[in-house]
Amino acid sequence: MMQHLSDWLAATWLSQxxxxxxxxxxxxxxxxxxxxxxxxxxxxxxHLRLLGVTRGGPxxxxxxxxxxxxxxxxxGVLLITGVLLTITEPARxxxxxxxxxxxxxxxxxxxxxxxLQAGWRRSPDYWSASRRRRHLGGAVAIGSLxxxxxxxxxxxxxxxx
Amino acid sequence: MTALGLMHAIERQPFAVAIARSSWLFPFFETAxxxxxxxxxxxxxxxxxxxxxxxxxxxxxxxxxxxLLPRTWAAFAVAASCGLLLFSxxxxxxYENIPFRIKMCCLGLAALNMLFFHGVIERDVASWxxxxxxxxxxxxxxxxxxxxxxxxATGRWIGFTT
Numbered sequence: 001m002m003q004h005l006s007d008w009l010a011a012t013w014l015s016q017x018x019x020x021x022x023x024x025x026x027x028x029x030x031x032x033x034x035x036x037x038x039x040x041x042x043x044x045x046x047h048l049r050l051l052g053v054t055r056g057g058p059x060x061x062x063x064x065x066x067x068x069x070x071x072x073x074x075x076g077v078l079l080i081t082g083v084l085l086t087i088t089e090p091a092r093x094x095x096x097x098x099x100x101x102x103x104x105x106x107x108x109x110x111x112x113x114x115x116l117q118a119g120w121r122r123s124p125d126y127w128s129a130s131r132r133r134r135h136l137g138g139a140v141a142i143g144s145l146x147x148x149x150x151x152x153x154x155x156x157x158x159x160x161x
Numbered sequence: 162m163t164a165l166g167l168m169h170a171i172e173r174q175p176f177a178v179a180i181a182r183s184s185w186l187f188p189f190f191e192t193a194x195x196x197x198x199x200x201x202x203x204x205x206x207x208x209x210x211x212x213x214x215x216x217x218x219x220x221x222x223x224x225x226x227x228x229l230l231p232r233t234w235a236a237f238a239v240a241a242s243c244g245l246l247l248f249s250x251x252x253x254x255x256y257e258n259i260p261f262r263i264k265m266c267c268l269g270l271a272a273l274n275m276l277f278f279h280g281v282i283e284r285d286v287a288s289w290x291x292x293x294x295x296x297x298x299x300x301x302x303x304x305x306x307x308x309x310x311x312x313x314a315t316g317r318w319i320g321f322t323t
Contacts, residue, residue: 022321025321026314026317026318026320026321027314029317030310030313030314030317030318033195033199033202033313033317034202034206034310034313036199037198037199037200037201037202037203037206037313038203038206038207039203040199040200040203041199041200041202041203041204041206041207042203042207044200044203044232045207045228045229054228056224056227056228057220057224057225057228058219058220066216066217066219070216149196152192152195152196152199153192153196156188156191156192156195156196157188157192159320160188
């Protein structure tokens with residue numbers, strides 16, 4: 001199925017137009033990397049604060065209120081640039097195992113970020129209300145940090161696998 | 162010894178040869194380089210956006226800088242170390258590559274901008290720590306952001322021109 005989708009995309013006018021350009025892929029990839037950098041920096045700052053590794057400054061719920069809208073916007077930019085790159089080089093993305101792993105990891109990160117946000121929307125003290133919630137919040141934070149690293153690694157390995 | 166001669170000499174070093182010949186060492190160091198660089202750029206962007214008055218307006222500049230700088234430097238150390246190893250494996254190719262030269266120039270300018278900010282502009286930060294930064298601080302933040310965006314873009318372009 002992926003092969004069919006890849007072949008169909010590669011035959012479209014848009015794909016061929018983008019692929020013919022010398023500057024399109026490097027430019028879109030640069031925007032993609034910059035968006036990754038911002039999302040990673042925001043998530044690292046938030047999760048390290050949630051884990052108590054960094055101290056000082058606003059408490060995690062206030063940090064999240066300021067950061068998470070920008071995380072979602074950054075993910076939106078990543079989705080748009082990712083779709084453009086897939087349209088341009090469908091075989092490179094859709095048929096690559098590292099790309100599929102990366103997408104799975106991204107979806108998991110989105111889910112975990114949503115879980116954290118949902119908790120804070122219920123109450124600013126949600127993730128610190130009990131020992132169990134503190135541990136759960138910590139686990140989500142550690143999981144998210146590991147996912148961030150793995151997503152970047154998987155993304156880079158697309159070029160090699 | 163000429164500059165090109167030096168590049169050839171670097172390429173002949175055992176560690177450089179090992180990276181060039183190995184099927185996994187180059188991807189490993191490149192992945193570590195990209196990961197560390199995204200952390201550097203992201204952290205720098207957070208500080209620069211604060212200086213531009215766009216993000217973190219409720220946080221004091223000195224407090225934000227103090228919280229972000231240690232991990233920014235740690236990530237930069239990793240990025241620079243991996244970058245040097247990658248460079249050594251194809252020193253001649255990178256030395257002659259225009260986007261690579263632009264990237265290195267921008268890195269140098271970013272370093273000078275940072276030194277100027279921390280050494281001169283930040284001296285009186287107590288007077289503007291909580292409010293909108295003065296024009297000179299905003300210019301430093303804007304220049305830094307522009308330079309790091311260029312560093313990322315030219316870094317990406319290297320892969321398309323070598």
